[in-house]
Amino acid sequence: MELLPEDLLADILHRLSAHDLAAARCVHISWRAVIDSHRLMQLVPLPLAGIFLSFNDHAFSELLARPVPPSAKVSGKLHQYMPTADPVPVADHCNGLLLLGCAYVANPATRRWATLPFPPPSFPASWNGFPRYDYLVFDPAVSPHYEVVTIPHLPNKGAKMVDTRVDGWEWPPSSMMLPVFSSATNRWEERWFERQGEALGTVAEVRQPWPGDEQYGVYWRGHLYVHHNFIWRFPDYSGQTPPKDRFEWDSDSDDVLDKKDTIEGRYRENITILGFHPHKEVLFLSESMRRGLAYHMNASKLQDLGNMYPTRYDDFADPHRLILLAFPYTPCWTVEFPSNN
Structure with missing residues (x-):
């Protein structure tokens, strides 16, 4: 690898996933220099891990x-x-x-x-x-x-x-x-x-x-x-x-709802927007704060993401329940992140 020209090494490293590319930065100082100088981390989209919700x-x-x-x-x-x-x-x-x-x-x-x-x-x-x-x-x-x-x-x-x-x-x-x-x-x-x-x-x-x-x-x-x-x-x-599969959103095809269960039909009311997928034409939605939904705009497909309501939330929340903050989360494996733990 030391004999490879820098541009060729950068082309090889560019083919790695975001997780593997972050790990490659730890292998050798020369690899880190190539990755940083060519800004390869910026060119690789980070995977979606999930959606953070604050109630x-x-x-x-x-x-x-x-x-x-x-x-x-x-x-x-x-x-x-x-x-x-x-x-x-x-x-x-x-x-x-x-x-x-x-x-x-x-x-x-x-x-x-x-x-x-x-x-x-x-x-x-x-x-x-x-x-x-x-x-x-x-x-x-x-x-x-x-x-x-x-x-x-x-x-x-x-x-x-x-x-x-x-x-x-x-x-x-x-x-x-x-x-x-x-x-x-x-x-x-x-x-x-x-x-x-x-x-x-x-x-x-x-x-x-x-x-x-x-x-x-x-x-x-x-x-x-x-x-x-x-x-x-x-x-x-x-x-x-972390292990490579610790933060991976999966998948786009499971729990797809019937075509009659569209936003214009069953889910027309009590729908709020949680955010957009960082890399795909997908809109994340909340149905009455109870269930998460993913609307695939290119395919007009509605996907059920499961129950998103906090456990025993009704027991301690006031009647005016609402989602204060929601955003899709893409993990970052930057090793040099300053810490004191």
Whole structure:
């Protein structure tokens, strides 16, 4: 192998699966250099392992995974992969990493995790009353390091503000300082962001009357997109592996429902979207929060993924039961992920 030209070695390694390619990076420093310089990890789609689900009034997140009989309870038993037995909900995710509350970043695939230091009080007192959410930024094809960004959201119109002058502020502000944690330095820092374009209006004009607020964020092509009544775009931020079949979604063909059981027919009502398959034309759905469904758009095929309702959820949840967070999970086997376990 040492006699092979670098381009030929890269072509051979490119034919490996994501799991085997991650393992190949551990074989020799020269292989790792070829894989990283040719960005081969970015070219290989990560397999889908399942769908993470967080329910209100439920301290633990669930993992809807396959294969299981359609009548069986589906659970990922996340305590096996998490850094603590205490209930810590999944707050965000990015390319295989999970942000647990505001305390941990974990990689369930490699069972490695890191503790986040407590962030400094970076926002001025006038921002009191603005909800703040943390978002994870991670691209294993670029770097083994990740960042966590704290972003303030607008409070709803019913919330009382400590400083009433904020109602006259432009939103978003022309410039904003945000706390950013970097695993490369293992500390929080203050980073300024400048607004491009005009403001949407004043805080008083943009605030919404309802209490809810979308919190989803997506890191795509070097930018962080955050859904907050509108879409924010933030600019570029520049071990061991498990058994190969531990994280593999299987399969696309079992438990296919009869053609009369279509979204327009039996499942027309009480359907919510859980997310999209990362590599296929498949839409994941929830039917009354009870059963998971996969709609194969190219084949107009509806697949039953099984019971997704948490065990004894009715015994402790309030009447307003809902799914707070759902996202397809693709594991990452980056060995260099910083950890302290």
